[in-house]
Amino acid sequence: MGNTKKNDRRDFLSKFGTAFIAGAALSPLISNASELLETENNVTEIKNFKGSFEDLLGGDYTNIKLRMQDDVRRALKKPMKDRKWAMAIDLRKCVGCNACTVACIAENALPPGVVYRPVIKEEIGTYPNVSKINLPKPCMQCDEPPCVDVCPVEATWKREDGIVVIDYEACIGCRYCMTACPYEHRMFDFGEKYSDGLPLVANYDKRPSFEYGKEWDREDRHSSPIGNVRKCTFCAHRLDEGLLPQCLTTCIGGANYFGDLNDEDSVIAKLVSRLNVFRLKEEMGTEPNVYYIR
Amino acid sequence: MKNKIKNNESRRSFIKKSALLGVAATGSLTGFSAIASMTEEEKRKFMYELQKPENIIYSACLQCHNSCSIKGKVFDGKLGKIDGNPYSPQNMLPHLDYKSDIEFASDVDGKVCPKGQAGVQTLYDPYRVRKVLKRAGARGSNKWETVDFHQAIDELVNGGNLFGEGNVKGLKDIIVLRDPKVAKEMAADAKAFGKGKMTLEAFKAKHANNLDKLIDPNHPDLGPLNNKFVMMCGRIEHGRKEIGKRFAHGTMGSNNFFEHTTICEQSHHIAYKEVSNQWVVKDGKGKWTGGKTHLKPDILNSEFVIFFGTGAFEANFGKTSMAQKVTDGLVDRNLKLAVIDPRMSQTAAKAHWWVPIKPGTDAAFAWGMIRWIIENERFDKTALTNSNYAAAHETGETTISDATLLVKIENGKPTTFLRANEIGLGSSTDFVTMVDGKPTKLDIHGKKAIHGDLLTNTTIKGIEVKSSFQLVVDEAMSKTLGQWAGISGIKVNQITEIAKEFTSHGKKSAIDMYRGAVQHTNGYYNGVAIIYLNMLIGNTDWLGGMQVGGGHWHEDGSKHGIYNFKKANHPNKLTAFGPPITREKSRYEDYSLFRENGYPAKRNWYPHSGNIYQEILASGEDKYPYGIDFLFLHKGTPLLSAPGGNVAIDYVSDPKKLPIFIASDIVIGETSMFADYIIPDTTYMERWGTPHTTPDVAQKASKVRQPIVPSITEMVDINGEKMPINLEAAYIAIADKLGLSGFGENALDNGLPLTRPEDWYLKHVANIATEGKAKEATDEEMKIFESARRHFPKEYVNMDRFRKAVGGDESLFRKVVYILNRGGMFEDYAKSFAKAPYAEHQLKGFLKFFPENVAKTKNSITGVNYNGIGAYEVIKQMDGTPTGFETVKDDELIMSTFKEVFGGQSRTISNYWTQLSLDPENVLYINKVDADKRGLKNNDWVTLHSDSNPEGIVDLKNGTKIQVKSRVRVIQGVRPGVVTMSWHFGHWAYGSTDVVIDGETIKGDARRKDSACPNPIMAIDKSLNMCLTDPIGASASYFNTKVRIKRA
Secondary structure, three states, X not given: OOOOOOOOHHHHHHHXXXXXXXXXXXXXXXXXXXXXXXXXXXXOOOOOOOOOOHHHHOOOOOOHHHXXXXXXXHHHOOOHHHOOEEEEEEOOOOOOOOHHHHHHHHHHOOOOOOOOOXXXXXXXXXXXXXXXXXXXXXXOOOOOOHHHHOOOOOOEEEXXXXXXXXXXXXXXXXXXXXXXXXXXXXXXXXXXXXXXXXXXXXXXXXXXXXXXXXXXXXXXXXXXXXXXXXXXXXXXXXXXXXXXXXXXXXXXXXXXXEEEOOOOOOHHHHHOOOOOEEOOOHHHOOOOOEEEEO | OOOOHHHHOOHHHXXXXXXXXXXXXXXXXXXXXXXHOOOHHHHHHXXXXXXXXXXXXXXXXXXXXXXXXXXXXXXXXXXXXXXXXXXXXOOOOOOOOOOOOHHHHHOOOEOOOHHHHOHHHHHOOOOOOOOEEEEOXXXXXXXXXXXXXXXXXXXXXXXXXXXXXXXXXXXXXXXXXXXXXXXXXXXXXXHHHHOOOOOHHXXXXXXXXXXXXXXXXXXXXXXXXXXXXXXXEOOOOOOHHHHHHHHHHHHOOOOOEEOOHHHOOHHHHHHHHHHHOEEEEEOOEEEEEOOOOOOEEOHHHOOEEEEEOOOOOOOOOOHHHHHHHHHHHHHHOXXXXXXXXXXXXXXXXXXXXXXXXXXXXXXXXXXXXXXHHHHOOOOOHHHHOEXXXXXHHHOOOOOEEOOOXXXXXXXXXXXXXXXXXXXXXXXXXXXXXXXXXXXEEEOOOOOOOOEOOOOOEEEEOOEEEEEHHHHHHHHHHOOOHHHHHHHHOOOHHHHHHHHHHHOOOOOOEEEEEOHHHHOOOOHHHHHHHHHHHHXXXXXXXXXXXXXXXXXXXXXXXXXOOOOOOOOOOOOOOOOOOOOOOOOEOOOHHHOHHHHHHOOOOOOOOEOOOOOOHHHHHHHHHHOOOOOXXXXXXXXXXXXXXXXXXXXXXXXXXXXXXXXXXXXXXXXXXXXXXXXXXXXXXXXXXXXXXXXXXXXOOOOOEEEOEOOOOOOOXXXXXXXXXXXXXXXXXXHHHHHHHHOOOOOEOOOOHHHXXXXXXXXXXXXXXXXXXXXXXXXXXXXXXXXXXXXXXXXXXXXXXXXXXXXXXXXXOHHHHHHHHHHHOOOEEEOOHHHHHOOOOEOOOOOOOEEOOOOHHHHOOEOOOOOOXXXXXXXXXXXXXXOOOEOOOOOOOOOOEEEEEEOOOOOOOOOOOOOHHHHHHHOOOOEEEEEHHHHHHOOOOOOOEEEEEEOOXXXXXEEOOOOOEEEOEEEEEEEOOEOOOEEEEEOOOOOOOOOOOOEEEOOEEEOOOHHHOOXXXXXXXXXXXXXXXXXXXXXXXXXXXXXXXXXXXXXX
16 A cells, blocks of 8 residues: 555644634544554455354355255254254344244244244333344244143144144144243134235135145135144244245344254254353243244 | 255255155154145145245345345245245345256245235235226226226327316327427427527427427427326336336337435435546546445445444345344444434344434534544545545555545635636646645546645635535534534434544444435435545445445346347437426526526426426426326325325316326325226236346346236237236337337337337346356256246247247347346355455445535525535525424424334235234334323324324315324333334225225225324425425435324
């Protein structure tokens, strides 16, 4: 950089001083500030930034989503009992946009009143010291799920890979499980449609849900999952095909991480071993598989 | 992709291998009744239907103007799901390399925001209009009949007693100047007449045979009667914009084609443009030309970013690409943020500084920072003393500024740059700078590096001059830090801390601004003052500083394309002339009206701005400079979306004032409900487009919007081509009926037709393919392309017709398919770092503290010159009278607005997934202090009132009056004295009310009506019957209204 220091600091100030509007006072000068920009045009090194948790990216991966997709596919090659799906949500990166909420509704064709992935938002503090907290809340897929034991017909259980599932065809809709869930996650499908009362049934209300790898039509108001309790499955129907959950893929803040906790090389396994990780209602002993980072 | 080999395994081969290993995912679910009952065939079907490449069509969103790249997943012939396109830098960070296999990409979903996810509900909204509607009662009566498309076109063209209310003019009576040669000659002479270079007599003598084709033969410079055909577009974007201009200007010969930009953020664009336009010398004459209208911080590499009246997570241009750059930065790179916004936004919640500034005082805050930076010498002196490009090159900069250039001062005001010839130093195209106190001629492109003096305040040969930087210093020093802070209603330390932080990262600090800073009457000045801050640290083109973004390949074919639509391909095009009805891009002083009337003009003229949405209807009603005979509204709802837009209901509801009004809309909207005809339009998921990308994206990106599913509008046959009724079909049919150029057979050069939309859009994709050197799609990719479109009727999507639209060349067609199979063409991620520490794509331009062009312009009402620098001004009417906004009485509150991330102004109310699932009604946010003062609690209902709308009422003139009322939500995160409200609610049409079509009542959905839109109570510039408006940048004021709230 061929810097031409035509006006050194003293020169500049003396000129500058004379240029002042009469009566305007100089505020205290901060020493050695002027060197700052003159010497640091290039400042720190620019690196080819690859996104979040670069340290976890590893190898030739260009994107942590691709790495996590491979984590999932690697896990799928093992017997189901050897996998343990878990999710981590970095609250520092959640921007409260609800893209996950809507992506989940759209993917699972959820009816009004059923939301698998709410984001709890809260304002904290007193003006002007205010902030906001956003807390996405999927099913925790607990290792000790209180919702499972209360089911009188054994229509809900924990899959070998840790996902808590509901057999819609066995569920009698008694809703005990809803009361039992300490995270208030489970919801009842009353068979409503978003386009109820409109001039025609909208196509988006006709698209089946693909949960559990089956087509669940909503054309008939009496067949499952209408009249059943519903819940998040980490998008098991996608997962089983080697695809990441939709809340993760659409997150505009890049706040979600997912994978097999039993795989010590997975992104998720490395993440949950970090210091700033916690789980909701740890004291209940439910052993959730959703971890939060703050 | 440089990924490991396993990454390249397609989903299908992956499943196959799993199956071989005996661990097929679904197979291990034994005992699970739903799964166990599946046959092998069924199981295969669910691997996974929505993710198969043959069920995927990439396209572009339009729930907001960011036009994100989307992946449309088709199920059973319907759009089943929308996700992000992983090939696009807007929708995945980092995105897939462009050459990645489409089977691989089909498994990878990019990101889209909640609005984008909910697009399916816009597409399949039960209130979509499918056939042409003609009003069957008074305007706004909500009574309609369906009519045949061709009948409607015939009526519009020929006019007649269409509504039983007497004869109505047809387009044939309005589009009267039809001879391209005559139009061209008249245009040139009218311009000469306007400027006083040709007499009226001479003009009349020369054009005696065509005077009847003029709006006013005594004012030929107002242009032909064709100008009374006005196209007003709301959310229109590239592709449709260009074909629209082709239609309005070249086919119809009208100079009136408008977008909605001034109700969005136009003054910010104009500020950038005026600061960055370039001094170009040609044939011994210099002029300011070009200029970038938009720069964004390179957040990915920034260390400190200030968001001025905007943020990175909720709206802006745009959140989907910006959000993760910020969140990753916060967590991984210690990125710091400051947010200047009266409301605690989601971005402010993550910022290190939240500055709840008093609305309308953005420039004061910026000037406080400027003062501190100057006083503490924390600006980049080296960069600022680079007087020409040679000097910049020497010091490693890509841009120069006018900091050292001399400006003439008359009566204490800066007027123009001093030119070298004025002091006998050189030519009139050279500037002057002082070098060590000596006046020196300056050719900015000169070979010798010149480093001028920053501060000059002297007289040369009797001419009083100051350097541009001196002007900035003078303004900064005109008030103390305490005074600047006082105006902004914040503490001095907020200015000093942020100024210090801003100047503590070298080039890696940057300031973003958007709506919040500029949708004020002082918006242009605010914008310029904020740009000064970026200029002070010389951060443009540096990674981590301000960037111009990657831009795009030229789909218009203007550079290395095969079909040049910019300069050719419109034989017999008409030359449109005369000022646009909004008087944009036009100098009052260049027209005969000025010579006759002088100052004040009836309404302002805007030489610096364009697309002045709020002026269109107000000027039409005022008949200044002429009236509107035929209004064609497309995808816009000015009555709802412009501040105080409802004042125009009087005008649009009265056929005596506005003879013909047609709308192209997907629903019966707040404004289209007053139309005479509604021509149904295709949604963005059913049609074509070539949208551009925010400069936030550092990589070059040419997106392509393409039909994902067949349109649900009626199919129509126009001269043997079958297509869905939409905007393009209307253009083709109208041009055909009128026998005009630009559409139909032989519409393009070499006898090529434009008889269906693909003839236009696929040629644009071909241009991208040629300029961007696209690869050819393989046979396998060609098969997938065709298979992915198997749900379209043959006449809608036909490979042979597509091939013909591209031009018939198989190789080129395959390149086009390669692009369509990826939703566009995108530069690879790593490319943006190739020139570190500089951005790959650079401005390399001349940035000015003193935008001379603006200083030379007079407000046409006051006759007073605008300020050459971005000074702080109070909120004023167009005639310069202060509105008194700054003094707030006890019972008043300042109304601010914002947009919830899931709400997109006027067009997302049909998206129940977001509206009902996230927040079913709009609320007025109020600080607890203000709520307590008024005894208000959460969920109390209040009505809103202002001086402009004391009753707080919208009168639809059809017997319905709507009270603007809302529930309150008491929060801490808003500046006391300010209330704020998102605006995407408060509909009075769009399916919210009953309408009668062909005698049958279609019940409205009350869920769409709930709660308020704040626009109807916003401040009106009384003498103009239009919202308060920035006279320079023409932004509509959304933040300069004081309201009173009453418990309802």
